[in-house]
Amino acid sequence: MNEFIIxxxxxxxxxxxxxSVADLNIHVRKGxxxxxxxxxxxxxxxxxxxxxxxxxxxxxEVFLWGRPLHGxxxxxxxxxxxxxESPGFYPNLTGTENLRIFAALxxxxxxxxxxxxxxxxxxxxxxxxxxxxxxxxxxxxxxxALVVMHDPELxxxxxxxxxxxxxxxxxxRAFLRELCDRKGxxxxxxxxxxxxxxxxxxxxxxxxxxxxxxxxxxxELEKKxxxxxxxxxxxxxxxxxxxxxxxxxxxxxxxxxxxxxxYNLDLSVGKIVAAYVADGLEVSEAHTCEETLEDYFKRxxxxxxxx
Amino acid sequence: xxxxAAFLFPIPILFLAIRQAQPFYMLFRMVFIFxxxxxxxxVLGILSSMIFLPETENNVLKNLLTIPVSKAKIFLSxxxxxxxxxxxxxxxxxxxxxxxxxxxxxxxxxxxxxxxxILSGIFMFAASLPIIIFVAAFGENFTISNIVSFIYSVACFxxxxxxxxxxxxxxxxxxxxxxxxxxxxxxxxxxxxxxxxLEKYLPYLIxxxxxxxxxxxxxxxxxSLGAVIYQKKEV
Numbered sequence: 001m002n003e004f005i006i007x008x009x010x011x012x013x014x015x016x017x018x019x020s021v022a023d024l025n026i027h028v029r030k031g032x033x034x035x036x037x038x039x040x041x042x043x044x045x046x047x048x049x050x051x052x053x054x055x056x057x058x059x060x061e062v063f064l065w066g067r068p069l070h071g072x073x074x075x076x077x078x079x080x081x082x083x084x085e086s087p088g089f090y091p092n093l094t095g096t097e098n099l100r101i102f103a104a105l106x107x108x109x110x111x112x113x114x115x116x117x118x119x120x121x122x123x124x125x126x127x128x129x130x131x132x133x134x135x136x137x138x139x140x141x142x143x144x145a146l147v148v149m150h151d152p153e154l155x156x157x158x159x160x161x162x163x164x165x166x167x168x169x170x171x172x173r174a175f176l177r178e179l180c181d182r183k184g185x186x187x188x189x190x191x192x193x194x195x196x197x198x199x200x201x202x203x204x205x206x207x208x209x210x211x212x213x214x215x216x217x218x219x220e221l222e223k224k225x226x227x228x229x230x231x232x233x234x235x236x237x238x239x240x241x242x243x244x245x246x247x248x249x250x251x252x253x254x255x256x257x258x259x260x261x262x263y264n265l266d267l268s269v270g271k272i273v274a275a276y277v278a279d280g281l282e283v284s285e286a287h288t289c290e291e292t293l294e295d296y297f298k299r300x301x302x303x304x305x306x307x
Numbered sequence: 308x309x310x311x312a313a314f315l316f317p318i319p320i321l322f323l324a325i326r327q328a329q330p331f332y333m334l335f336r337m338v339f340i341f342x343x344x345x346x347x348x349x350v351l352g353i354l355s356s357m358i359f360l361p362e363t364e365n366n367v368l369k370n371l372l373t374i375p376v377s378k379a380k381i382f383l384s385x386x387x388x389x390x391x392x393x394x395x396x397x398x399x400x401x402x403x404x405x406x407x408x409x410x411x412x413x414x415x416x417x418x419x420x421x422x423x424x425i426l427s428g429i430f431m432f433a434a435s436l437p438i439i440i441f442v443a444a445f446g447e448n449f450t451i452s453n454i455v456s457f458i459y460s461v462a463c464f465x466x467x468x469x470x471x472x473x474x475x476x477x478x479x480x481x482x483x484x485x486x487x488x489x490x491x492x493x494x495x496x497x498x499x500x501x502x503x504x505l506e507k508y509l510p511y512l513i514x515x516x517x518x519x520x521x522x523x524x525x526x527x528x529x530x531s532l533g534a535v536i537y538q539k540k541e542v
Contacts, residue, residue, distance in 0.1 A: 052373050055541050077375040084373075088366025105374050146370065 004066070005030050005154055005186045006051060011060035013046050013210075020046045021210040024060070028188050028203070033180050035201030035218075036190040039301065043210035044190035045085060048158050051188070052082050064154070078106065081152035083160060087143030091132035095123055095142045098131055099149060106150045117145040122171070136163030144172065148179070155179070157189040161196060173200055194297055208301040222293065229262040229269055232285035233276060236260045242275050253299075261289075318403070331408045332499050335401070335420065339495060342400045343431050344488065345464040347393065351435040352456020354392055355442040356449050358385050368542050379534040382443060386530060389439060394428030423498055426515070430494070433522045433529075434463065434487035440533035444540055463488040479511045487525055494518040 006028035013021040021043040028034040038044050049055040051062055053073050062069040064076045089098040099114040110116070115125045121141040134142065140163045147155055160176070161169045177200065179185040191197050197204060204221055206214040214221070233239045236254045243249045243262065252262045262272070269286055276283050291299075320337045323329075362368045371381065401424040405417075438459040446452035466488055470478050483489060490513060496505065497512035513521070 049542075053375065054369060054372055073375050077373055080373065082373050084366075084369050086366055088368070088370050090361075090367060091365055102370065102374070105371070105376065 003030070004028060005064065006034075006188060007063040007066075008047075008051070009061050009063070011047065011050060011062065012058050013043075013050060013055060014058040019210050021050070021057075024207070024210070024212050026205050026212060026215060028186060030186050031180060031184045032202040033176065033187045033189065033200055034203045034205065035197035036188065036205045036207055037192070037194065037197045037297065038190070038207035039192055042192075042207045044192075044207060045158050046210075047207070048082075048084055048156055048188070048190060051156060052080065052084065053077065054084065078150070079152055080154045080156055081147035081150065082156040082158075083143045083147050084156075084158045086162075087139040087146075089131045089139070089142060089146075092130060094127060094130055095134070095138075095145075096125055096127065098142070099146060102146055103149060108150050113149050113151075117149040118142075120148060120175070121145045137165055137168050140164055141168070144175075153185060155185055155187045155189075157187065159191055160189055161191070161193070169196075176200060194294055198293060206297065206300055213300050221296070227265055228289055228291060229265065229267075229272075230285070230287055230289050231260045231262065231272070231276075231283065232258050233260065234258065234282040234284075238279065238281055239276060242279055242281075243272070246275055247272065318407075331404070334407065335404050336495075336499060338400055338404050339427065340467065343397060343427055344467050344492070345460060347396060347431045347460075348435040348438055348463050348488075349456050349460035350396060351389055351393055351432065352438045352442060352459060353453055354389060355385075355439045356446055356452035356456070358388060359443045360446055360449060360452065363542065372542065378538045378540070382534050382537040383530065385443070386436075386439065386533070390429060390432040393432035393435070394425055397424040397428035397431070400424070427491070427495070430487075430491045430518060430522050433526045434491055435459075436487075436526060436529040436533070440529060440536065443533060444536040467492045476507060476511075479508070484511070487522070490518060490521055 004027045006026065008024050008026050011021055011024040011026075012019065024043075024047060026034075026036070026047070036044050036047065046055060050057050051064075051069070053069055064072075065079070067076065069076055089095070090101070093101070095118065096114060099117060103114050118125050121144050123138065123141050123145060131139070131142070140160070144157075144160065147157065155176075157176075161172055164172060173196075176187055176189070180187055180202075189197075189200070198218070201218055203215070203217050205212055231239060236257055236259065239260050240252065240254055243252055243260075247267055249262070249264055249267060251264050252260055254260050265288070269288075273283050273286055320334060320341065323337070362371070368381075372378065398421075401420055405420075438456050441455060441459075442452045446455075466478075466483065466486065469475060470489060470492055478484065479489070479493070484493070493508075493511050493513040494515070494517075496508050497514070501509065
């Protein structure tokens with residue numbers, strides 16, 4: 001059996017000459033919360049649309065539960081609960097009426113499904129308020145109720161905490177965590193808010209300009225981001241060659257002509273400095289640095305934009 | 308409100324018919340020309356924008372598609388709704404005309420008029436398919452959709468008006484005669500007894516079987532095309 005609930009292979013979406021998503025390979029494991037982190041316009045929503053067959057990929061393929069999505073939509077999509085962009089409901093109907101329509105269309109057998117879903121998100125069942133009169137937070141709650149109403153195995157949520165107040169955010173976070181931990185649901189969520197992803201996700205994919213820059217478990221990323229050794233040398237190209245040839249180390253970043261960051265702290269700084277000096281390099285600085293997770297993401301994505 | 312337009316034309320035309328002492332079928336003919344040829348495509352265009360656009364604007368379509376419901380099914384079901392509304396519109400026009408019939412003379416074979424209303428509703432729906440497909444596939448907002456619907460409606464009416472004018476025969480001989488609205492006009496002319504001044508149109512009339520075959524083929528092609536275009540529209 002395939003270990004991934006979601007797997008994309010070389011997923012690409014091109015609009016004209018602009019690649020919105022490029023060669024994306026993401027892997028979402030069963031019973032985990034996968035956070036897709038990226039700036040606005042990074043390609044998160046387009047990726048999710050392709051996962052739900054709302055947009056056709058230009059290239060590549062989506063596999064859900066190990067089966068290709070293309071051609072199996074009728075079997076696979078009912079197993080998913082999704083919320084893409086803003087919550088979409090009929091404005092002239094109440095929340096209950098809206099959910100009843102979708103329950104009927106989905107053929108939900110549980111007659112209490114609508115009531116249960118509304119109670120779960122803290123919305124009243126017998127309410128005459130129309131959807132158009134809902135606040136943004138209420139709309140978001142109703143959208144989450146729709147997502148869970150048919151008890152799906154996989155939840156795909158695009159920016160699920162948008163418009164929620166701090167208490168609402170904490171409630172949704174706890175709710176999603178519980179769905180994952182107690183009911184074994186798999187959740188893919190996207191956000192541009194680092195703290196949200198950090199608080200909720202087991203695995204993280206960092207996407208920027210349509211390209212997946214990193215895909216790691218959160219604990220691995222934390223390890224990676226915490227510390228590194230910063231060398232200031234006379235020639236970084238030569239320093240990089242030494243790290244590769246003598247220490248068989250590729251886990252470093254050349255920042256500029258004189259600055260190089262090494263992420264493997266198991267290596268001996270003394271030995272590296274000695275190797276540099278032996279090869280005629282001037283080493284003016286070598287020190288261990290602490291980096292926050294935010295600094296790490298900024299560095300990976302190459303700039304600002306993630307709160 | 309759009310369907311209320313069905314009541315708009317019979318009333319002023321009734322006064323005209325009474326003034327000119329015309330029989331019921333003449334009153335109904337005028338109701339058809341103004342109420343259906345001029346107005347119905349526009350009404351169907353507006354109804355299309357009311358049926359197709361809110362789901363896109365309110366993001367409901369995404370929720371429907373992930374159930375999943377195929378876009379082709381959504382498109383075709385909405386088109387069937389529009390066809391039913393078109394028939395209802397025509398029946399409403401007939402009912403208001405019947406109500407007015409006590410003021411004008413002439414016999415009124417109800418079954419024949421009923422048949423005509425139902426058929427004209429279906430045929431005018433088919434003739435309005437280009438505007439329905441435009442709104443469904445390319446309509447981004449109500450204003451533009453409604454303006455295009457109005458232009459299409461006026462164009463349909465102008466074609467029929469030209470057919471009735473001096474150069475009408477030339478138009479009926481030309482390639483424009485295959486246009487659906489002109490075909491409906493040719494069928495309409497032959498459905499009721501022709502007055503002597505309109506006898507020149509006899510060679511161009513089209514039978515019930517003829518128009519049904521034509522409209523069925525036309526609708527199938529356009530509905531298939533519309534379903535394909537709608538399918539390709541990204542949400």
